[in-house]
Amino acid sequence: MSVEFDFDGDVALVTGVGGALGxxxxxxxxxxxxxxxGADVVDPESEDFLLEPHERIDFHQGDFTDEADVERVVGDVIDEHGRLDYLLNIAGTWRGGDPVHDTDVDTFDFLFDVNLKTMFLASKHALPHLRETEGAVVSVSARSSLEGGEGDGLYRATKAGVRLLTETIAEENLGTVRANAVLPSVIDTPMNREMMPDSDHSKWVDPADIAAMMLLLCSDASAVTSGAAVPVYGEA
Incomplete structure (x- = not known):
């Protein structure tokens, strides 16, 4: 069954836009x-920037771990377009391999900054504008945030934070702004294929399928859904 969405006239801000999911x-x-x-700390000229140039996508370079940068980017979006309807908190990364007692504090700071602080700051500065349009926030948590696990506990903790902060935003904005999270497992990205070349890639989830769920969560079709953590991991 084919499903189409009509967001004509609406404005969406996508963080981590240069990555596979963004x-x-x-x-x-x-x-x-x-x-x-689209916002990203990565320069569009970098080989790690996966979004091809498009005349209808406005790119804003900024470090979303820096509140001044976040405030500037959100302000520029409002100045240029006059509104903000959707915030897609996609900026994030994975680090792991070591147990807690062998993990240095720099890794802790890095993961909490990139995965949780970016989501907090983007939401903080977008919410006043989303309240005006009765918009929506969709953030990327992770299936692994639902339980502890060996070797990547800090990553799991950051994604659990994203999930819980999503529930808080939903509760604080009942009837005005909907906030939901998606829970992927292994996404089929170039980085994941490089890290796990011997895995069964056919079971991994295409980023486009997760993006489709984000569309649904921002649409009127999910008008009664807020504070949810939606599985998007297929067979992965």
Whole structure:
């Protein structure tokens, strides 16, 4: 069954837009008719920037662990487009391999900054504008946030924080802004294929399929859904 969304006239801000999932989300919202503003710390000229240039995607370079940068980017989006309807908190990364007692504090700081602080700051500065449009926030948590696990406990803790902060935002904005999270497992990205070349890639989830769920969670079709953590891990 084919499903189409019409976000014509709406404005979406996608963080981590240069990554595999961020670029998939940008394309999905663009195809649905939204004006897409993408933010990333990575320069578009970098080989790690996966979103191809598009005249209808406004790119804003900024470090979303820096509150001044976040405030500037959100302000620029409002100045240029006059509104903000959707925030897609996709900026994030994975680090692991060591147990807690062998993990240095720099790794702790890095993961909490990139995975949780970016989501907090983007939400903080976007919410006043989302309240005006009765918009939506969709953030990326993780299936692994549901339990502890060996070797990547700090990553799991950051993603659990994203999930719990999502529930808080939903509760604090009942009837005004909907906030939901998606819970992927292994996403089919170039980095994951490089890290796990011998895995069964056919069981991994295509970023485009997760982007489709993000569209649904921002649409009127999920008007009664807020504070949810939605599985998007397929067979992975």
């Amino acid at each position: 670029s998939a989300a940008a394309r999905a919202f663009l195809e649905a008719g939204a004006t897409v503003c």
